[in-house]
Amino acid sequence: MDTPGHRQKGCPAPRCPVAPPNCVQPDDTPTLWYPLRLAEPILDACRANSLWPLTFGLSCCAIEMMSAGMARFDMARYGAEVFRPSPRQADLMIVAGTVNKKMAPVVQRLYEQMADPKWVIALGNCAVSGGPFAGEGNYAVIEGVDRLIPVDVYVTGCPPRPEGLLEAIFTLQEKITGRRHPLPQNRHPHKVQKR
Amino acid sequence: MPDTTLMALKAAGARVRAEGSLIEAGVDTAILKRCALVLRDAGMYPVFMTAVHTEAGFMLCYQFALWDSPCRVLVSTPAKNDGRAVSLTPLFPGLQWHEREARDMFGIIFENHPDLRPLLLCDEDRDLQPLRKDPARLKTPEQLTRAEHTDPDEQAP
């Protein structure tokens, strides 16, 4: 074996290594068959209210995502409680935790294997911007999952409270349908004013 | 219980210093295997194995512990100057991953290690060796040891 030469600097790796394949860019916004365009609002309302997340817990935020799925915070009220392990059956990828350089190709592969229409929530500071691990000596953590896949909603916090994830789902529903609560019975219990 | 292991270690030629329940043993690479055998026969489990990057090359530090007594033995031995070391995996299977991690972080090559593949780093970074110190901040082993050097042969309490 060659003798491990002495390095000039402790860790010469770039501040934040971009994952080998470049970032997956979303294609042009997909268009519907023209006669169905009238049905678009109905379709969006249905999609917004049945967001099936992918079980993709990486680290600490996974525990808060589980708490959000359980009885007390209950994501089921907003149609998002079915956690599908396979990307084929999921249409919402919640990146809950730290994505490191070894995990980057896996994240991209899973994103591409999800069927359209699909959305991504970056849960927690690590997914948003590398969180506490981004910084001067960072040789492994990807600083923000949006360097790998297009992200729709960012949730800050380390870890964010389950209500933060619920708020992210409302924001995503607003992004899909234009209204905060597409179906009236899901109105937030104590009369939060419309944003 | 710890006293017998202490005696056996001293017999094996280690520079032993006891402090409360923590026994520090300075060992040369030649007698590392013998000391490890002594510890294994004493029924100790491997707590961890790691390395410290000093000016005098790498210091390998093992810690062993007994499951029924507070005694913990800290074995520290210098790696060979070309960054190679003797692998203790045949004696303690639990150290296999610790040694692979030391290879990842410091680039220490362990002879007769079953499979020395990178453990934590991805394939492109297999030779990144991130825990190596900048030359400016390297310290000599003397600077890292406790100043008041108690008499090594003092008996364990």
Add this chain to the structure above:
Amino acid sequence: MNGSQDTRTFRMHLNLGPQHPSTHGVLQLELEMYGEYVLGIDPVLGYGHRMHEKMAEQRPWQAFFANTPRIDYACGLPHGHCYALMLEQALQIEVPPRALALRIIASELNRIASHLLWVGAFLLDLGAFTPILYCFDDREQAVDILEHMTGSRLTHPYMCLGGVTGDIDEETVVNIRAFIRRMRSRFQIYERLVTNNVIFIMRTRGVGVIAADMARAYGATGPVLRGSGLSCDIRTVAPYGGYDGYAFEVPTGERGDCLDRYRVRMEEMRQSLNIIGQALERLPGGPVRAEVPRKAAPPPGQYSCSVEGARGDVTYWAVSDGSDTPYRLKIRSPCMGNLSLLPKLCRGMALADLIATLGSLDLVIPEIDR
């Protein structure tokens, strides 16, 4: 799927990959399968590597308290406890008795929350969805108390050099006592729902039997070791931080299979409730934090401290060169010892039993990868 060169020998290479419901994190197992049976397992780690030890070398000693709850996020307080004890031993700081008691209360509450999370996840792996709802219901109670005490639900910033960051008032003590009463009444539910459940017993009795000497050779500690019959608990073997003042037993199993590990953890929750109860009765007054230097600079030398985390022996080992940043900090992760015996243990096991064994080891993968 399979490596084509293995068609003759019926061996299929399968990835129990980083994104899998039963790996609770990002562990990848490369399995070599023969039909339903596992011939070879090669765990691939590193997907959760977050450079904790590298960060420790670039920050002052006290800054690492931000990392400790994020190493093992399910039970983060023992890590902070261990790091604090090591620093206090190095700097010869006297921790006030009230801080010791508060640390023990917080650690034990965190242990209960972590075991509840494990019971729920373990039974989810075996296919039962109801218990996790009960477990999380109880866990939310414990997490609420911890949030009130420490300020955060999961990564509790409670341990600091010289004591704890916050005191608890009378109302929190009442809440904790109410939690203890409620939790003790909840164990009957788990008895009926899980412990006496025939399917659960059939799935876990005699599965993944770990012999005591094998566990010792691989450095397995915590409930995994105690499940095999060795009563090795650092809180009793080498009491630290005031644990010697509390009376509690260390539960051990007989056979070392998944069922024993489950029973050991359930019994440990009861013991933790006892410890919290005793700590509340004798809660001393006084300050919760000692006088500490602004910049901790322990004298040169190496310091080691061991603590009983929810998953086993958490050991912090630091080398100081006298400056205010550690020269080298090594964190011993109990899950690494527990996982390292998986390849030898699970050869020839059916895949369903492998999932049960993997779940029974209670792994937190980012703690292994650090």
Add this chain to the structure above:
Amino acid sequence: MIVIPDLIRDPCNPRMPCSLLSIVLITDRTRVKNIFLLTPFAPESYSYNIGKTPKFFLRTGKGFGAVELDNRLLYVYIFSVLSTGIAAAVVPLIIARVISPRRRPGAISVQPYECGMQTRGFAWDFRFGIAFYLYALIFLAFEVDVLYLFPAAAAFAPETGMRALMLLGLFLTVLSLSLVYAWKKGSFEWTPPDIDKKDVPRQDAR
């Protein structure tokens, strides 16, 4: 030969629930030659030449009345049942393709999903263990079991209440004996390969 199970209500005897009749059409290349009507407990089933406009008479011991069945309605009937069957299979696929946003599947998204990792080799040329094949056989046995439920239900149509339950129960137990046989023969037990043998593990999974 086409077997179409169908429900026809007997006008003369409205109290009786619908009876399930099987209409067997013997067809040659061009047109339906004649129609057999399988009825439960009918001493003999009548076949009528399709040329005339026949009346169907059900002659059974229970004194069934005549069932007026115009053969043109019959074709509508058969066609509607067949088309709903096919539509139930094809329409969801069409809806999925029309509704989902159009995007060409990339190279990665077509590959099989294996926990986010690259798959190695192909499943096609892999010789799966024999035990999986036995599972398929047992499934087949039960599928045939379900297939026979149709004529059995038609045959036991007049019976109601406990008697029908008992009859069909008996029928089902006899058919599920295939499962008991497979169980006893041990096709459910998997034989663990003996790990110590370094070479190819035992292949006979019984």
